[in-house]
Amino acid sequence: MAERAEYRQWWPSRHDGFWLVFAALVFCGLDVVLYVFGPPTTGWLGPAAGLILQLIADLSLVLLFRFPAQVAGFVVVVAFLMLASDLLSPGLLVPVEPLTSRTVPTITAVVLSQLARLLDRRTVLIVAGILAVIATQPWQPSWSVTPFGLLSTALPAVVSLYFEARRQLLRSLRDRAERAEREQHLLAEQARAEERRRLASEMHDVVTHRLSLMVLHAGALGVTSREEAVRSAAEDIRREGARALDELRDLVGVLRNGANLDARTLSPAPTGDPVALVEESRSVGVPTELSVTGDPSRISPTVARTAYRVVQEALTNVRKHAPGSSATVDLRYHPGGLEVSVHNTAATSPPDPALAGSGSGAGLAGLRQRVELVGGRLDAGPVPGGGFRVGAILPAYVPTTEGAHSDPGGRGR
Template sequence: MSVAVVPEHPWLLPGALTRSPTVVRRTARDWVVDSLCFLLALAWALFSFGDAVSPDPELALNAGPGWLVGVDLVLGVWVSAALWLRRRWPLALAVATAPLALFSSSAGIAMLVILFTVLLHRPLPTGAALVAWHLATTPVYLALRPDPELPFWPAVAWTVLIVGVAVAWALFVRARRQLVLSLRERADRAEAEQQLRVAQARQLERTRIAREMHDVLAHRISLLSLHAGALEFRPDAPPEEVARAAGVIRASAHAALQDLREVIGVLRAEAGGEAIPERPQPTLGDVPALVAESRAAGVRVGVVDEVDQAAALPAAVGRSAYRIVQEGLTNARKHAPGTRVTVRLAGGPGDGLAVEIRNPLPVGEVVGSAIPGTGTGLVGVAERVSLAGGRLAHGRDAAGDFQLAAWLPWPAS
């Protein structure tokens, strides 16, 4: 059998002010408060009994009938002891002791504590009904046990004042605990939102890394495949050409492994560890090296550079232009080997940067094994251009060539 356990402060749980817990675990503070309430209620019960048996006729007037003195003492002690159960069953205890408000003096303090508990932990309509009962029974109590010092109406006013103070105190404590609950919920919600933002940032970073890995490794592996295909179909090539192709294959494989190692290192650092600084990202100034690499692999590449004030180009725009050129050269090696590729760069501050990669479509079927691809290269380029606020177009133009053209915004400085 499982038993539900409520935390030390059950009022800090959502809905705790409107539901009854199964098991209450008292804290040290709760023990101190409950002990003081019990001792205070018990002391009042004994004090009331002492007044009732006093030889002073005025005090004895408040005792009522003789048989009520002993009964009232027993009931007062019983209700005082029942205060230990008020945290678990406050409403049931209030209903059970409600009739005592008609005649009991010894249980006065104990019933005030019970009223305070109901107002604190139960819905306000329930507490209001209990308060109304105590106020309605006041005239009956005073008629049965009149106050020896105060007339009837001042005694009623004094009773209403005492009950009002208890109600105001209970409502103040209730509002304060609800405020604590609200602030804690806000803090928990803010912490959850912060964790969500961190998770989203990590996911975006992983997406960026995956995009960069696709762009870089597709370029490297296409070079490997191109040279390996040349060695496969030219087994009788001169030793110098074989050595040069093997050197390019080795260099491309080493660079691909290096790029892959850096990506894996970043992912491992995100999983938990020290962050590994990234190497500088490519910019527009690295395009000549990219073209030279493709030329070394046997691709005929022509470059038309009409960029004005290239040094003032923002790094993010230059990086996007580099990736577009890289993807265009990779696609040309994959789908149109042996054709001439033309790379055109143009633009300036305020006019934007135009990037165009053009190559004739191959005639007939491509000889040899096609370089495998994921088919997502242009999708990644389109996403990159869209995020940069630019435009992208690709496909066959009027001359029958394949064209990859992009325009990227370049704000005037």
């Protein structure tokens, strides 16, 4: 019975409510017509006793969805009263010579057709069986009573049970299909997790090993070299290599833990400073100008990290693909968010093939996904006269857990 709890309201839908009220009124009208053109009851309850009983049974249809068991029981009680009147006191509740050969309420077929949706199968069969016996009167078979009794009781019950069983079967098949689809998604997730673990192992065994060697060689070069410029360059290489190792270890940990590789997962804990990126770009020989307008404190840390990654990726591409060019980084902070623009002039010499081919080729695509995750927009492409521009429009606030704790002023809300 718990599975039927969804119907314990007045009507499951407006359509059902309209249909029940309409059916109740139609059968009330039918019973009034039968009373007007048929003989009245002749018992001590009065000439309209049978009509009143039928009208009460008709109107109980409105309560069927809210009280299905009670309405079914009431219809059975009315049927027993009509049968008792027919057998023991003719004319009391049923006319002695009625227009129709019926000993059950006229609303019986409608009630039985809906009970399969509302009650369990066993209860429906018991109610239908009792009403079928009363309607067919097997103790005195008659061609004018038995067939009509079966049509008004057994037939609607059997048909409604069939359609209900069919509906449940379709629902079961749909649930199985959805469960199979979920299992397929789970298997796909497991396959992706396995692939991430394999990638983590390869990155740990190959890339981390090579970076460690690079850091060690740079450190050794800084110790053994007598030239100050060489020692300074070796220290820069060692420092950047150590930083790359730290970030690579974080990435390997993410891959091994099976986390989703999105912008939120890969964000470093501290918020990067674009000024440091500009200084790094200058230190490797790329003339880089920085322009900052507005208050950087207006934006949340999540957005600041995204802006940092935009500048970092753009300047990295300048070093790789546009040797001899100069770059301009423009950061405009305003109440609605942040506008980032990194523009470089045309290259004056061909790029180093080893350096240009060191990337995966998906840097801008990943950057665009990262920007869109925080609700921003990224534009990248060549500009007239040569050169390349990467621009991003970012919101001031992103509704993440960290942003909620780091944005006491409620920016962007």
